[in-house]
Amino acid sequence: MQNRRSYFLLLLFIISLLCSCASRKVISSNYFYENEKTLTVIEQSYKALYRQNPFSLAFTDRSFNYISLEIITDSIKLIYEFEINEPRLQDTLVKYHLPAMAVTGLITQMRSIHCIWINNLDFYTNNQKKYLVLMSIRPVAIHLPFTNEKYFILTFYSQPQYFDSEGRLLAHRRARKLRKINGDVFKRINDKVCYTISGRFR
Amino acid sequence: MHSILIGLPINGKALVSYIAHSITYSLLKYCSNNKRVYYFIILCIVCCIGNNALAGEKINRDTTPLSTNKQALAFLDKQADLQASNFWPKVNPVLFLLNLKKNIEHPLSIYEGRSTNFCAYAALSYLPLHDDPVNYVKFMVQLYTDGKAVYGKEYFEPSKEVKWVAGSLTFKGELDIRPADQVWFLALADHFKGYLNLFDKHFNTGDENKMWAAVNFSKFNRMVRKLFNYQVNAVGSDLLHPGVRDMFEYLSERLKTGNVALFVNNLSLYKKNHTKLKLAVPTHFIILLNIEKVDDQIAVTYWDYGGRSLQLLNPSFLKKIIFGISHITKKITDAK
Numbered sequence: 001m002q003n004r005r006s007y008f009l010l011l012l013f014i015i016s017l018l019c020s021c022a023s024r025k026v027i028s029s030n031y032f033y034e035n036e037k038t039l040t041v042i043e044q045s046y047k048a049l050y051r052q053n054p055f056s057l058a059f060t061d062r063s064f065n066y067i068s069l070e071i072i073t074d075s076i077k078l079i080y081e082f083e084i085n086e087p088r089l090q091d092t093l094v095k096y097h098l099p100a101m102a103v104t105g106l107i108t109q110m111r112s113i114h115c116i117w118i119n120n121l122d123f124y125t126n127n128q129k130k131y132l133v134l135m136s137i138r139p140v141a142i143h144l145p146f147t148n149e150k151y152f153i154l155t156f157y158s159q160p161q162y163f164d165s166e167g168r169l170l171a172h173r174r175a176r177k178l179r180k181i182n183g184d185v186f187k188r189i190n191d192k193v194c195y196t197i198s199g200r201f202r
Numbered sequence: 203m204h205s206i207l208i209g210l211p212i213n214g215k216a217l218v219s220y221i222a223h224s225i226t227y228s229l230l231k232y233c234s235n236n237k238r239v240y241y242f243i244i245l246c247i248v249c250c251i252g253n254n255a256l257a258g259e260k261i262n263r264d265t266t267p268l269s270t271n272k273q274a275l276a277f278l279d280k281q282a283d284l285q286a287s288n289f290w291p292k293v294n295p296v297l298f299l300l301n302l303k304k305n306i307e308h309p310l311s312i313y314e315g316r317s318t319n320f321c322a323y324a325a326l327s328y329l330p331l332h333d334d335p336v337n338y339v340k341f342m343v344q345l346y347t348d349g350k351a352v353y354g355k356e357y358f359e360p361s362k363e364v365k366w367v368a369g370s371l372t373f374k375g376e377l378d379i380r381p382a383d384q385v386w387f388l389a390l391a392d393h394f395k396g397y398l399n400l401f402d403k404h405f406n407t408g409d410e411n412k413m414w415a416a417v418n419f420s421k422f423n424r425m426v427r428k429l430f431n432y433q434v435n436a437v438g439s440d441l442l443h444p445g446v447r448d449m450f451e452y453l454s455e456r457l458k459t460g461n462v463a464l465f466v467n468n469l470s471l472y473k474k475n476h477t478k479l480k481l482a483v484p485t486h487f488i489i490l491l492n493i494e495k496v497d498d499q500i501a502v503t504y505w506d507y508g509g510r511s512l513q514l515l516n517p518s519f520l521k522k523i524i525f526g527i528s529h530i531t532k533k534i535t536d537a538k
Contacts, residue, residue: 076503079513124378171372180373183317183411 029189031137031152035113042109043133043156045102046118053098056119057107058202059138064111071096084111114138116151117202123181125172132157134181136201151201155181160191169194266431266532267334274306274335281343289349292369293381301382302342306335313508315377318410320387321506322417322425325463325487327386328505329430329530342382345389354429356393363405364388371410376508387415396421419465419526422487426463426530433533438465438526440484449521450500453493456529462490464504465526484525 032039049055054072060081069092071078078096082089084107093100110118117136122129137152162170164178167188171179178185182202186194284295305312309331314324330338337353344351350359360368368388369381377383388405391414395403398416405414417425423434438444446452456462468486491510492503499514515523 075510077509077511079511081514122375123373124375127379129376129379177372183373 029187029195032154032189032193032195038109038113039135039154042106042113042115042118042135045106045109046133047120049098049102049106050120053096054120055096055098055103056117057103057110058117059110059115062138064114064116067107069093071098119202121155121181123179130158132181138201149199151198153181153184153186153196153198153201154189155186155194157192157194161188161194163188264431264533264535266433266534267337268532269334269336271306271309271335274339275303277336277339277343278303278306284343284347287346287349289365290346290368290385291366293346293385294369295346297379298342298346298382298385301380302339304380305331305382306339309335310505310510311508312383313376313380314387315371315374315410318374318377318387319412319415319417320377320391320410322422322487323387323390323415324383324508325489325506326422326426326429328489329426329432329461333532334430342386345385346382354431356428358389358393360389360392361405364392367405367407374410390425391415394421394425396424417487419484419528422463422465422526423528426528431533433531435529435531436526438524440465440525443521443525444527446521446527449524450493450495450517453490453527456527457490457493460529460531463528463530464488464490464524465528467523467525 056070056072058068058070060066060068065083067082067084067089069080069082069089071080071092080089080092082092084104090100090104093103106118110116114137115135116138117134119134120131121134122131124130133156135154135156137154139150139152161179162173164170164176169179169186169188171177180186181196182198182200184196184198184200186196189195278299281299284299286295287293305327309328312324312327312331314320327338341351341353341358345358345360349365350357352358368385371384372378388410391410392405394417396416396418398413398418398421402409402412402414409415418440419436419438420440423436426432426434437446453462464487465484466486466488467482467484486506489505490502491505492501494501496514499516500520501512501514502520503510503512505511
């Protein structure tokens with residue numbers, strides 16, 4: 001009995017040690033190249049749909065079955081939450097003049113690569129307003145208990161950006177100041193796409 | 203003495219005080235030295251009574267100041283020749299005035315910036331921008347020109363570090379191009395301190411995103427009372443939910459008689475079920491604009507992040523995310 005208890009305690013100690021030492025599978029720029037085609041299709045179709053009526057999409061659960069749809073009008077932002085197969089989702093899209101087929105196609109593609117949020121974000125350079133498309137990817141590698149969730153964030157720009165020698169995104173061509181988005185420093189994937197690993201997805 | 207008293211408003215209780223003072227003054231004039239001592243004591247007592255009467259009058263004058271957008275815009279129009287301030291080297295006077303004008307014309311557009319801790323300061327700005335924009339713009343212009351100003355019961359003289367950084371905050375979205383809002387938020391965060399700011403009272407670069415700018419529930423209510431002289435009745439706290447049984451009924455009733463600010467758990471409101479462990483603490487202030495029942499759900503319209511949002515929530519979730527409710531009403535004791 002005493003021996004069994006000792007073994008159990010030893011086992012518990014080893015498991016806790018492994019949990020505390022293990023690092024999360026960190027996805028990096030490789031992820032972009034592995035999924036480049038899908039990511040580009042998502043970005044392009046989102047931009048086209050956004051031009052028709054501004055909106056953003058976010059998966060609200062870990063199993064990617066519920067979606068939060070934010071429709072942005074001139075006077076108000078409408079926030080809805082639907083199950084992805086719910087008829088109300090289609091009705092709402094039609095009501096706000098969004099092509100239901102195209103949006104549900106976008107949702108399916110987002111789900112296929114575990115993209116939990118897509119949004120059009122404004123940023124300012126020399127007092128000029130510009131936009132970027134921001135995508136948050138939730139890695140589905142083994143999630144250890146008591147560790148913070150990490151998200152792979154991709155930003156897509158319309159114009160080529162400037163980077164320092166370490167490939168970090170700069171605020172301007174001349175200024176050596178790093179540009180931060182939601183407090184995070186971003187790294188270069190190509191001239192128009194950057195990434196970061198963040199504890200926040202939006 | 204007469205001349206002093208004549209300067210006071212002669213009405214009601216003040217008139218009683220004036221008569222008491224006059225009688226005492228006459229007695230003093232015609233009495234001997236000893237008697238004068240007695241009468242001096244009487245004078246003190248009478249003065250106290252008079253002062254109390256005047257204090258009563260002061261309470262009656264305790265009214266929330268009100269003004270209109272039109273008056274505020276007229277004031278701003280007169281500031282066209284506003285010169286660059288030495289106190290705020292990075293704030294352009296033209297952009298400063300444009301920002302103030304935009305706040306008056308579109309009061310819902312005030313925006314706390316991305317990833318800052320300015321949400322409470324932006325939420326309380328809803329009140330002066332709707333009810334008393336004149337005092338708001340007068341304060342802002344004086345703070346810009348003199349580097350110090352008084353708002354309500356508070357004297358502001360922001361630190362050098364705050365004055366140096368205002369106008370240069372970047373990567374905050376639209377706040378980047380709103381220098382007056384940067385001045386306003388930084389001045390408020392620099393001036394008002396609560397227990398959350400205990401270990402970070404001095405501004406350093408980047409502190410707008412940190413505990414230096416954080417606001418707890420009682421600090422929020424204190425700011426509203428002291429700056430704008432509203433009556434604030436608050437329920438809830440920084441850690442425990444308010445003991446309200448029917449949240450919908452409670453909020454609907456409060457909305458009928460005043461403004462309602464909510465202290466909510468932002469992680470639940472925006473970030474969803476991606477993680478198993480979530481801190482159940484409030485982190486965000488919003489202004490409740492409307493609440494109604496839609497089938498078995500509650501449609502909540504609120505202001506935050508520079509605009510109105512409408513969200514359908516189920517009653518138990520609504521109760522779960524609310525930690526503090528501030529019912530903010532105008533004091534109209536002496537209003538005409």
